[in-house]
Amino acid sequence: MRTRDLVRRGMRNLRRNKSRTVLTVLALSIGAFTLVLTLGLSNALKSSVNSQLSLATNNELTVTLAAENKAQTGVAEYNPKATAVTSTQIRGEGATIQLLTKEQVDAFAKISGVQRVWPNYNISAKYLQLEGNAKKYVVDNIDVQSYSDQSKNMLAGTYPSNWSATEIVLSQSYTDTLGVPASDLVGKTVIVGYLDAKAKSVEQKFTIAGVLKKPTGFRGDQPATAGLITISIDAAAKIYDTQFNGTRDFNQYAYTTVLLQSPNDESSVRDAITALNKNYSVSSLSDIISRIKTVLNSVTYALAGFSGIALLAAAFGIINTQLMSVFERTKEIGLLKALGMPNSKIRNLFSVEAILIGLLGASIGIILAFAVEIFVNTTFRQKLIDIGFGSHAILISLPNVLIVAAGLGLLSFIAGVFPARKAQKLDPIQALREE
Amino acid sequence: MIKVDNISKVYGEDAASFQALHEVSFELTKGANLAILGKSGSGKSTLMHALAGLDRPTSGSVSINGKDLWSRKQKEIDVYRNQMVGFVFQDFYLQNEETVLENVMVPLEIRGVGDRKQKAYAALERLEIKDKADNLTRHLSGGEKQRVCLARAIIGQPEILFADEPTGNLDSKTSEKVEALLFKLNKELGTTLVVVTHNEDLARRFANKIVLKDGQIISHEGKELTI
Numbered sequence: 043m044r045t046r047d048l049v050r051r052g053m054r055n056l057r058r059n060k061s062r063t064v065l066t067v068l069a070l071s072i073g074a075f076t077l078v079l080t081l082g083l084s085n086a087l088k089s090s091v092n093s094q095l096s097l098a099t100n101n102e103l104t105v106t107l108a109a110e111n112k113a114q115t116g117v118a119e120y121n122p123k124a125t126a127v128t129s130t131q132i133r134g135e136g137a138t139i140q141l142l143t144k145e146q147v148d149a150f151a152k153i154s155g156v157q158r159v160w161p162n163y164n165i166s167a168k169y170l171q172l173e174g175n176a177k178k179y180v181v182d183n184i185d186v187q188s189y190s191d192q193s194k195n196m197l198a199g200t201y202p203s204n205w206s207a208t209e210i211v212l213s214q215s216y217t218d219t220l221g222v223p224a225s226d227l228v229g230k231t232v233i234v235g236y237l238d239a240k241a242k243s244v245e246q247k248f249t250i251a252g253v254l255k256k257p258t259g260f261r262g263d264q265p266a267t268a269g270l271i272t273i274s275i276d277a278a279a280k281i282y283d284t285q286f287n288g289t290r291d292f293n294q295y296a297y298t299t300v301l302l303q304s305p306n307d308e309s310s311v312r313d314a315i316t317a318l319n320k321n322y323s324v325s326s327l328s329d330i331i332s333r334i335k336t337v338l339n340s341v342t343y344a345l346a347g348f349s350g351i352a353l354l355a356a357a358f359g360i361i362n363t364q365l366m367s368v369f370e371r372t373k374e375i376g377l378l379k380a381l382g383m384p385n386s387k388i389r390n391l392f393s394v395e396a397i398l399i400g401l402l403g404a405s406i407g408i409i410l411a412f413a414v415e416i417f418v419n420t421t422f423r424q425k426l427i428d429i430g431f432g433s434h435a436i437l438i439s440l441p442n443v444l445i446v447a448a449g450l451g452l453l454s455f456i457a458g459v460f461p462a463r464k465a466q467k468l469d470p471i472q473a474l475r476e477e
Numbered sequence: 478m479i480k481v482d483n484i485s486k487v488y489g490e491d492a493a494s495f496q497a498l499h500e501v502s503f504e505l506t507k508g509a510n511l512a513i514l515g516k517s518g519s520g521k522s523t524l525m526h527a528l529a530g531l532d533r534p535t536s537g538s539v540s541i542n543g544k545d546l547w548s549r550k551q552k553e554i555d556v557y558r559n560q561m562v563g564f565v566f567q568d569f570y571l572q573n574e575e576t577v578l579e580n581v582m583v584p585l586e587i588r589g590v591g592d593r594k595q596k597a598y599a600a601l602e603r604l605e606i607k608d609k610a611d612n613l614t615r616h617l618s619g620g621e622k623q624r625v626c627l628a629r630a631i632i633g634q635p636e637i638l639f640a641d642e643p644t645g646n647l648d649s650k651t652s653e654k655v656e657a658l659l660f661k662l663n664k665e666l667g668t669t670l671v672v673v674t675h676n677e678d679l680a681r682r683f684a685n686k687i688v689l690k691d692g693q694i695i696s697h698e699g700k701e702l703t704i
Contacts, residue, residue: 044589047589380558381559
């Protein structure tokens, strides 16, 4: 018997028991739907995380010094000569660390594979004033230059690739507040006012190189970043010197950033840093990405596992459906055998029927998942963009679809083995005599 | 030629065993017709099943055209059932949810023949039931069903046609028609015809006869039959 005829006969048999077939297919489609949707959600999450993190450079390391007494319980004795120990947030995580000295930071710059080192200057500014404009505006935060490509984030002007100490990049909030188009701001001079170590007001002039779009994603809902300015590392070092020289905290840093010559140097530089002091803790963007992905994968696997259980239950439905079919069609099986249909083809016929049920269930589940994907992504598109998640909440990929369809086909085939074997083993004469 | 050599068939084991055939032997010339007669339980159907490749005898051999049937591999026996023989059953065994055409095409479908509609229509025409080709078989009368069954049996142009009580479920008028068709096929196509029946009137029309009792041949007649 040709495969085409086998499939046609299988479909005809399934049509014959419509209600039973529909119920079994429905059970499978629910499992397939849940599984595809879970994978689609996971894809969207991963894609969102990747796009957020792609804006950051991947060849930077952050180095902190773990506090010596971190394992101690209770409170340590005060030592005025010791380097300060402080609690801080490093890349979103709380840590108790010992501050780094200038000598320690300078030592990192000598390591082979290191391009540049700059500490966390922890500087602040009071106000920003457009030259010729009487009004002054608050500066919420100062960022130092990034080495990653920020061109996608620019509203106007450029993000300098080779920063000078007098260049500045403003956040979109300033152009919104000033009521001046972003492109008109580029090239203008601004005055940044801050306090020196003796709390005396100091002003410094900068030229606007560009305007950054309103931040989205992780930073989008942080009001403190509204008044954000970005300056060069050199400018930050100069302000730091003015603000902290002569204070007790001068030349003590919570952490330092180490820029690698190439991402390939990460491993050797990490080793060289920890060789200097085993208490140095080195983290990079890849660590964060890896941690986020581990969490995402764990959630995905857990959800996929639940869908798998639903599919397993549905597989028993296939076994039941096919067993009933064998009992009901005993005479037909006897006749086909009497007319010369080989046992292997009888087995194949029932396997084909089981696989058809599986593929039908998978198809319906996948189509439903695609419908939900289109609905959710269309309905919530703007909201998703606004919160910086990306443009898709669900992202079903072709491999997802193929894996689910193939997996369900295989599961159905396995579920159909027992009934198919039962059919294959029937004796033609006994089967024909069956009442 | 069909050659049956000392075949016996025992069902079950030990005390519960039952001997349906007891050392039956005969030879039938190719193209002949044969009626196997006997009362219920005499072993008629068991003998026919052994000849048709449906039920393996416990001992002895069946040769078709000089080739032993039951020493063949299962695949070859399947091919024999599909290509060498045709079956007509008392209970028809038609697929009630399928059309007449679909039912008739089954042997060729199993054989893997692609273009089978023309052959199916030709078989239906021969049995004068072509106009019912697209009807579901459950809507047919008993006589029509048996003609469909006959069309299904001859579509593969078998060398031997086996019929088990082919008129058992039919009224006398329809029976006559079916009997006439069976002999027409035997004569026109040269198909060897082996019919199991306990219908004396039908048996009288056969040139060769075997009467079975308790699994043994108790009488026989016919020029093309050798015991």
